Amino acid sequence: MDEQPRLMHSHGVGMAGHPGLAQHMQDGTAGTDGEGRKQDIGDILQQIMTITDQSLDEAQARKHALNCHRMKPALFNVLCEIKEKTVLSIRGAQEEEPPDPQLMRLDNMLLAEGVAGPEKGGGSAAAAAAAAATGGIGADNSAEHSDYRAKLSQIRQIYHTELEKYEQACNEFTTHVMNLLREQSRTRPISPKEIERMVSIIHRKFSSIQMQLKQSTCEAVMILRSRFLDARRKRRNFNKQATEILNEYFYSHLSNPYPSEEAKEELAKKCGITVSQVSNWFGNKRIRYKKNISKFQEEANMYAARTAVNATSVSAHGSQANSPSTPNSAGGYPSPCYQPDRRIQ
């Protein structure tokens, strides 16, 4: 409050020459005896300029008198206008807030994960879609997914209550400040624009809190995802049929167990797994077979016998000719593997 005189003083000089001043003053007085009014204004301005020279009590009394002066609203209007034209416009120009890219990223992610955005229905659907997109097959893992969804909705709930709390606090503070400013606008010139600006400053400050909330929510979701959807952690064995198909292929191509891209796709389709899973399987199988052939002997014989039976049942006889593997003498794999050209043939 005690900076009022200073404020007025600093603007006082410029104000005297303000072109709209006289008109403003007259607006408040219905334009009767103009000369007398000008005199009035001169007096008032004089009083304002000399207010610092007076004693405290005197100044208080003078201030009160000025506050009650019928010209005050008009004067404040002018002062506000000047303020806007000088200080506010300078600062306002550089404060056109661009939407924070980081905040946008967080928002997008929360939306994609089904944490933000529409409630339950659409949210969990989005989450399921996201899960399916990364998980590959969405067949028998509904059990884990329900667990995942439960945890996710827990996060969502916390997020929403926190967000609500935050918004409430923000609003409370904003209205408090606005009330304060409105209160003050009775004793010093505060333009509506200024209040608006203050509100936006508050919102900017609060948005960092909001960002923090969103950030930690995102982190929680990421942790949840890695816990529940990381295929490595939740490893499921392939079903029996799939492993049989894969083994069948492996042992019937023992001399060159490297399925082509097309063959991999075919196997993947037959087994209900992805191509990369097929690649993984063959990678693992090859290395493990090579490492300990004797351990796989039995299995090799079994599949060899099976394919042999199949072959004989299809073509009357002489089936072994086009079957690349010679199962009885297992161990054919390693050497041909390192001579892929098979020029020996």
Add this chain to the structure above:
DNA sequence: TATTATGATTTCTG
């Protein structure tokens, strides 16, 4: 509960 099997990932190589 310790051990083995197995799918996935990481690291390295040609």
Add this chain to the structure above:
DNA sequence: CAGAAATCATAATA
């Protein structure tokens, strides 16, 4: 970049 080899982490089993 495909594949080998080592390694990880969990499922299945003894």
